Amino acid sequence: MNNISCHETNIISISLLLIISLLALFPNTIESKSQVFNYPSEKRGEWRTSCPHVQIQVSQGDESSVGIPRFSVMIVSLCTDCWVARVHLHCGWFASANVVNPNDFKRIDYDNCLVYGGRPIPGGHAIEFQYSNTFPYPLSVASFVCWP
Numbered sequence: 001m002n003n004i005s006c007h008e009t010n011i012i013s014i015s016l017l018l019i020i021s022l023l024a025l026f027p028n029t030i031e032s033k034s035q036v037f038n039y040p041s042e043k044r045g046e047w048r049t050s051c052p053h054v055q056i057q058v059s060q061g062d063e064s065s066v067g068i069p070r071f072s073v074m075i076v077s078l079c080t081d082c083w084v085a086r087v088h089l090h091c092g093w094f095a096s097a098n099v100v101n102p103n104d105f106k107r108i109d110y111d112n113c114l115v116y117g118g119r120p121i122p123g124g125h126a127i128e129f130q131y132s133n134t135f136p137y138p139l140s141v142a143s144f145v146c147w148p
Helices: 008-026
Strands: 056-064 068-076 084-090 105-109 112-115 126-133 140-147
Touching: 008 056, 056 084, 056 140, 068 112
Parallel strands: none
Antiparallel strands: 056 068, 068 126, 084 112, 084 140, 105 112
16 A cells, blocks of 8 residues: 655645746756857878867856856867867866756766767867756866867
8 A cells, every 4th residue: 555644745835936947047958058169071090199280178157156156168279270179177076956968078987077968069169068956066178179
């Protein structure tokens, strides 16, 4: 027999109210500013791991402090005439109360997050996403490849 006590019913009711409240605070839980970059096919296969001429800037700022703090992240290749791909960031145990589009940013393992699904990003273009947590995660470039 399935007997639900009054206490269990109250817990379920409170849980549902909490979920509804969070949805009201964060109506757009899945966000993405992903772009699709077209690059010539001759660029495939010529990627290098040594890229001293390339800088990738990672910046983040407060977006909202109402409810769970929300942070906005922008990752930009500062190289104007090259492409970067397989960009990995140091990210600790990155987690977010709102869903971050995994095509933009995805934690693969502890301290290993993949940007833009590893796909090529042209110089000067930004990958942006927002996340919510009680504190900002320190994010920094771990590795990437470049062309040319």
